[in-house]
Amino acid sequence: MSANAAAKPAGASGAEASRLFEPTSEDALRDVIAGAVSEEVPLLVEGTGSKSGLGRPVQAGATLSTRKLTGVTLYEPEELVLSARAGTPIAEIEAMLDEKHQRLEFEPIDYGPLHGRERGLGTIGGVVACNLAGPRRLKQGAARDHVLGVRAVSGRAEIFKSGGRVVKNVTGYDLSKGIAGSFGTLAVMSEVTIKVLPKSEAETTLLLRGLDDEAASAAMALALGSPAEASGAAHLPMLTAARVMDGALGNEPATAIRLDGFGPSVEARAKHLGTVLEERGRLEHLHGEESRAFWRDVKDAIPFADGSERPVWRVSVAPTSGHALVMGLRRHAAIDAFYDWQGGLVWLRMESGEAEADLVRAGVSRIGGGHATLVRATDQVRAATEVFQPHAPALAGLSRRLKEQFDPAGVLNPGKMG
């Protein structure tokens, strides 16, 4: 471990954290946090810094990176389980799983393209800490649904574990879920154990062309309400459709339903769903690699990966309300939008460059609630905005107390979540 004043952590944002700690063991990780506590130095906690654009900029005196805590410590394909030290590159894990025809079922988004970075950076710890997910979220859950256990060091500089390596486990609170999605503000993970699943043998996407947002919402509800077992349902309105698959879809709206699984099953379901959907619009199919390319682009929000810093919101609402949110917002601001999760995940790009947080959140509450997270904006905008959804006082109180319990000195990513 070294305190390297010269090395600037990739993507460190906000007040530049000049001192970098890269512990190579869990004990060393604990020591760094102990040092930070005793010297009252707030830490910017990160893996490789690939997702530093998420959350609010952290005012830190030093950077703690897990990037040197690497290595898959257990992979038993027949047990569907994998453990890795937190800093293990996600790309390495995905490649390892791929070799055994397995995958991370939650299909984590790669924020690289949206944030103007390369694809494939990032660590497993970061993926879990940000509770990433992808189009398959609507069927199979997010990272938190697949975390079986974690080892971590809390802001009290104590090493603790939670959970285990088996899927069914109700021994004590599910603290692993509390740590997943806490953006490094409660504890720094040293190791995570996740459930993995077999890759699907075949994949087909049914594309309805030319639907407006409302008709698309109805068509997706129809598809998801059928026994087709869709593992993805997205709608790309006119302008956004042209921006996926290198433009191969043209500029016509595309409403996509993904079916994957065993070959004969996918074939049968596609046939049946086709008859259900064909009266809703013109039907096209994407098979195999084409389908995978489409969903990779939806997952990574490629329609907004424009190299700009125009604010992008990721809004979670009841699926059938997504289009109403967008319609309402359009009356007040210039926005571009596309939908995942049957309409329940709305990606919004604010064309004016203003984040318009109040407007977006008022829109969300008008259609019955949900939450909006600002996932791309300049450091200044993120510093001035509630990046995460503000909560009602009772819930906010619980969150604050949880933070105080795990990080009483406030040394872990202070201010990151608000």
Added chain:
Amino acid sequence: MSIAMPKPSAAVLSRREEIVSALRAIVPGEGVVDATNEMRVFESDGLTAYRQLPLVVVLPQTVKQVSKVLKYCHANDIPVVPRGAGTSLSGGALPLEDGVLLVLSKFNKVLDVDFDNRCAVVQPGVTNLGITKAVDHRGFYYAPDPSSQIACSIGGNIAENSGGVHCLKYGLTTNNVLGLEFVTMEGEIVRIGGKHLDADGGYDMLGLMTGSEGLLGVVTEVTVRILQAPETARAVLIGFPTSEQGGECVAAIIARGIIPGGMEMMDRPAIHAAEDFVLAGYPRDVEALLIVELDGPKAEVDHLLSAVETIARENGATTTRVSQSEEERAAFWAGRKAAFPAVGRISPDYYCMDGTIPRKELPRVLAGMKEMEKKYGLKVANVFHAGDGNLHPLVLYDANKGELEKAEEFGNDILRLCVEVGGVLTGEHGVGVEKRDLMPEMFSETDLKHQQRVKCAFDAKHLLNPGKVFPQLHRCAELGRMHVHKGEVAFPDLPRF
């Protein structure tokens, strides 16, 4: 009863009358029950070896009442034990002598069914099966299906993060809940999540609440995901001459990329007990019986059935039978579902364990149990959720012969073995009082303290369901102290900033 509960507060006990009338002012009429004979039905849950009459039973009907009751109890330092249907097998709903038993059974309405958003909003007292019944006219169902689903409440399911046969493919309760309303011990009403995913975008309170065994808040409303029922489902009965072969078959099915809708295994004693009880048509001459259910579109089920049959043969199966009708499929399951009562017929009492192990450790754990049978002179019948390694060894004993303690010791030894091979104490039944004192087998003092810090964020006075889950209650003030002080060299290699 070998587990010590927190010492009842003499102050609370002596104020019983005053407390009862204060509660009557909040919940009128029959909502407050204080007569001993009427409280009897509440004195234990599914873990019947443990019994205790509560101070008083309260059955509120509105969230406001729940909030007022909790606020009152908080102000007056009165412990509260939430209860749903009382089917917990770990004593989670065991009353406290000085505690209010807050029973949610009057919260029994289905509030909203939203097929387009595939969710249902229900009150916590609705039974697990009640949710499916409210949505099945449109071909939907609620996936997690504990065997107790006719009786157990969804509020209890949230508290225990309950599982069932279908959880292998469709996830546990925690993977199927979208939102909650709950009331904290201080009486604050908190809403999390809703019809959308990822709750509120902040800390995963939904994840923390689910499986918290009634220690963090009283759940007053639940939003769950509902699914379109699969087009078809068929089950295969597969018999093996040894349990090892059964275990290998399970591993091979999963290695082939097949995640069945359900995959259950029974050992010889359980097979015989079930067959004697319900005549399910199980083979009697096998050591292990696997029930594999495949569900989905017909094309998929047919495809996978033949794959599973092949794998079974390759792993030494001596019998395979595929269900040819819905009746036959139901019959295959009838034996498994009746396994507990069936064992109840062959033994005066049984003690149900619930450890989970990595699947590959099955032979070792089964062998270990055989040794323990000799050591304790008691028999075990085994039923397990083979797909996810969740074992339910049923230790057979006779309480009238004073065998309870021996049975409990046997059970504890089984759980220790589960932990030793990389597993856990409880897969779905919860820690409750039953496994409370075994927690240190799995967790260090520091681990447990971090869990209790969650409790401190929710219920700093430890008034909600005390004496459950944690072997030792640390005061939150003590837990809050930081042991890393400036100038104190706690760690010799402390990096200097």
